[in-house]
Amino acid sequence: MNPMDYTIEKFISEKEIKDKIAKLADQINADFDGKEIVAICTLKGSFVFFSDLIRSLALPVRCEFLGLSSYGNQTTTSGEVKVTLDLNSQIEGKHVLIVEDIVDSGITLQFILKYLEARNPASISTAALLSKPDALKVDVDVEYVGFEIQNQFVVGYGLDYAESLRGLPYIGILHLEE
Ligand code: IMP
Ligand code: MG
Numbered sequence: 005m006n007p008m009d010y011t012i013e014k015f016i017s018e019k020e021i022k023d024k025i026a027k028l029a030d031q032i033n034a035d036f037d038g039k040e041i042v043a044i045c046t047l048k049g050s051f052v053f054f055s056d057l058i059r060s061l062a063l064p065v066r067c068e069f070l071g072l073s074s075y076g077n078q079t080t081t082s083g084e085v086k087v088t089l090d091l092n093s094q095i096e097g098k099h100v101l102i103v104e105d106i107v108d109s110g111i112t113l114q115f116i117l118k119y120l121e122a123r124n125p126a127s128i129s130t131a132a133l134l135s136k137p138d139a140l141k142v143d144v145d146v147e148y149v150g151f152e153i154q155n156q157f158v159v160g161y162g163l164d165y166a167e168s169l170r171g172l173p174y175i176g177i178l179h180l181e182e
Contacts, residue, residue: 012176024150028131029060031148040064042098047071049105052162053133057103068092074112085115100125105162106134109141
């Protein structure tokens with residue numbers, strides 16, 4: 005990708021992200037008090053949020069990674085979800101917390117929920133740093149939402165455009181040059 009082809013508008017700062025994660029962690033700590041959870045990082049986009057979130061939790065946490073791909077190199081969903089890496093251990097009887105970067109159409113999350121429910125966890129809930137309520141195409145519940153945003157394409161803090169820009173410490177809105 006040629007850096008001349010886009011600009012990035014600063015949108016959510018590092019400080020705002022940090023404060024929001026502290027709030028989400030407080031809620032999760034209260035809701036799961038006394039329980040162990042299996043936190044599932046949905047790769048690739050969630051790895052930065054996941055790392056910050058699990059370090060804010062005061063619960064015993066096991067970490068698992070689930071690789072998924074639904075977007076080619078475009079900014080609109082293909083609607084097709086593929087598992088590229090499966091969990092490393094069983095989740096039967098465990099309290100599962102899916103950690104998602106962003107819920108857009110909801111198709112990926114709906115797929116993950118079905119995929120994991122089949123393994124009979126004790127409970128299953130979801131934390132998403134971002135959600136685009138106007139883009140939802142399926143009915144999915146997200147218990148812990150960081151920021152509800154408009155229908156815009158965002159990058160940074162783990163989120164990519166064509167595999168670039170994941171390392172930005174803040175969240176920006178991507179503007180592609182016509
Ligand atoms: P969904 O299946 O349409 O809900 O899309 C979910 C996945 O698409 C997310 O986990 C992201 O990996 C990717 N995605 C959706 N919206 C954006 C965005 O604005 N920026 C970067 N990736 C996105
Ligand atoms: Mg994702």
